[in-house]
Amino acid sequence: MSTHIQLLGNPRLQVGKERALNGHKPWGLLAYLLLEPGPISRREIAGLLCGEADDPAAAFRWALFQIRKSLSPALEIEDKDGALMVHRESDVVVDAERLLMGTLDVDEILAITDGELLAGHNFPSAPMFESWLSMQRSRVASAFADSSRWAATALINRDPDSAMRLVRRALVADPFNDGVHELAVAVHIARGDRGEASRYIEHVSALYRKELGVPPPATLSRPLERPVAPTGSPLVSLDIGARTLFETSEARFTAGDYEGAVSMARRAAAHAAASGDGQLEARALVRLARVLIHSVRGCDREAVGLLGRASELSIRLGDDKIASDTEREIGYVALLEARYGTAEASFGRAIAAAHRTGDEARRIRASVYRAICFSDRCDYRSAEQTLRGAVESLSTEASQKGLLSYTLATLARVYLRTQRFKEASETSREAVGEGRAAGAISILPWAMVWGAEADLKLGKSDEARTSYEEALALGVEIDDPCWEALALRGLALLDRQEGREDFAQKRLQDGVIRCRRLPDTYKWAEALLLTELAELGGADPEDVAAARAFAHQGPMPDLMSRLERKTASQTRSQTANP
Structure with missing residues (x-):
């Protein structure tokens, strides 16, 4: 008999x-136990x-008892040496968990x-618990919006009215999502109302200019520019031209x-679209x-719209390889933007689409990206487990040395953030070696900065x-502002160690400027x-607010905790010295 735990809605x-x-606190405790990586103190x-x-221990025992009374034996909570671990039967289903994992189907969404x-x-x-819940709500809302986007894409041709309801739901959570607005235009066209599609574009254009002071992306009207009724069979000349351009693009990249x-x-994308070959068009759009x-950077807004169209085609064609590539790249953009709910879903x-095709390389790449999300939001155990598995699989694949280097570098960061400095240093060196052997020079800084920080912790300053x-x-x-910023941050750590906090502030400020050189870093x-700039007293209020917004949105609980400690310290100082 299955057990369903509904955490979404009431x-x-x-x-x-x-x-x-019964009671808010048993529900709050259950959500914490299910959504936080364990074991939990x-x-x-x-x-x-x-x-x-008045008696926190007694209040907590009561909340724990309520959960055990309602869910045992399907779900048991073990208390071992002051650490709580959840053990549950295989048929226990948690809706929020499945939403975050991206395993809900269209009808369930x-x-x-x-x-x-x-x-x-x-x-x-309980303000600290309220803060945790607020961050988790942000993460869940992000996954909910993205799942609505995916389900709307799946329904665009067979049930455009339901697709439009899902589009509107996604836009409530993210009203300036370019890709979802482009999807809305495509839904209007699927409903046979090109006039409404044009009016929608005018409405969104006015909204962007009024609220953001910028025009909408030019790609918003792209669905209107597609053929109303694609040809039933590809035109051979366009098909051949698209494939040739596709191969040339791969070589140049x-x-x-x-x-x-x-x-x-x-x-290639233009030729493929004109050819009427949906599979070729989807491949060209993903490329x-x-x-x-x-590579180019600054173009992620356009890319997400292209991926939306590719997703629609992959679902229509039942092509899991294209579906896997599409969802992975959509997730990667969300990862960069610290929308981890969207990214992980x-x-x-x-990963599921790659698994259906038996494509290990695709599965591993998506898994490594997801492990970065885990690490960013401090779920180090899940990150390490995923990355170790990826390293084991990639070690025997000579053609995947670049991905192996990236994976090892990401694992080195996990070791660093869990205070295992020797392992971090050694793994970073291995990542650099694999990267050089593969000619993957663009990956090397990602490995170097974590190995350097581990060496610094080990007393190897030089x-x-x-x-x-x-x-x-x-x-x-290679003109990568993120790598530049992280390297400057490392040099600032050295400055701080040497007591030169003014130099450290300047390096961090320079790093922040470089991070903001392009919109999609x-x-x-x-x-x-x-x-770290705030901790040195060198961040203005707007920068502190930006850091808090990122930390809340992700969520990034370690950074949020550091920012809250800094704010509390400043408040105490101001109170003591009015």
């Missing part, structure tokens, strides 16, 4: 027949949730009436000629989107400085630099 339990779980969660009670986590449950007497690759990919995302769909300086030089050479890196 929470409820279904264990055979519906059972009650009993003392810590008791303080978060029940710290204001349509059936969700309220995507808010623990709707109606607030904890004003590999050779580092990114402008040439973009030009060829654009022409163009990948080039825009991973998209990566989950990419080695750390050399690595940071080389990472900075490489970042400048890695927001976790920017948030990290802003947090």
Whole structure:
């Protein structure tokens, strides 16, 4: 008999027949136990949730008892040496968990009436728990919006009215999502109302100019520019031209000629669309989107729209390889933007599609990207487990040395952030070696900065400085603002160690400027630099607010905790010295 735990909307339990779980705090505790990586300190969660009670320990025991009474034996909570671990039977289903993993199907997404986590449950007497819940609500809302986008794409041709309801739902959570607005235009066209599509474009244009002070992306009208009724069979000349341009784009991208690759990919996409070959068009769109995302930068808004069209085609054609590529790249853009709910759900769909085709390379790449999300939001155990598995699989694949280097570098960061400095240093060196052997120079700074920080922790300041300086030089050479910023942040760590905090501030400020050189850089890196700048007293209020916004949105609980400590310290100082 399955057990359903509904955390979305008004929470409820279904264990055979519906059972009650009474009280806000039992529901809050259950959500924490299910959504936080374990094991969980009993003392810590008791303080978060029940710290204001006259007898916090007794209040926590009552909440724990309520969960056990309602869910045992399907779900058991073990208390071992002050750490809580959840053990559950295989048929226990948690809706929020499946939403975040990207495993809900279209009908299940349509059936969700309220995507808010623990709707109606607030904890004003437990402000630290309320802060945790607020960050988790942001993460869940992000996944809910993205799942609505994906389901709308799946329904655009067979049920455009339902697709439009899902589009509107996604836009409530993210009203300036370019890709979803483009999807809305496509839905109007699928309903046979090109006039309404044109009016919608005018409405969105006015909205963007009024609220953001910028025009909407030019790609918004792209669905109107497609043929109303594509030809039933490909035109051979256009088909051959598209394939030739596609191959040329691949070659130029590999050779580092990114402008040439973009030009060829654009022409390939145009030829493919005109040919009427949906599969070829989808492949060309994914290739163009990948080039825009991973090389040119500043073009992610356009790329997401291209991926939306590719997603529609992949679902229509039942092509899981294209579906996997599409969802992976959509997830990667969300990862850069620190929308981890969206990213992880998209990566989950990419992994599932790759698994259906038996394509290990596709599955591993999406898994590695998802592990970065895990690490950014401090789920180090899941990140390490995923990355170790990827390294084991990639070690026997000679053609995947570049991905192996990237994976090892990401694993080195996990070791660093869990205080295993020797392992971080050694793994970073291995990543650099694999990257050099593969000719994957653009990956090296990602490995170097984590190895350098580990060396710094191990007392090897000279080695750390050399690595940071080389990472900075490489970042400048390949024009990657994120790598430049992270290397400058490392040099700032050295400055702080040597007591030169003024130099450290200047380096961090320079790093932040570089992070903002383009609109689609890695927001976790920017948030990290802003947090450390705030700790040095060198961040203005707008920068502190930006760091808090990123940390809340992700969520990035470690950075949020550091920012809150800094704010509390400043408040105490101002109170003591009015």
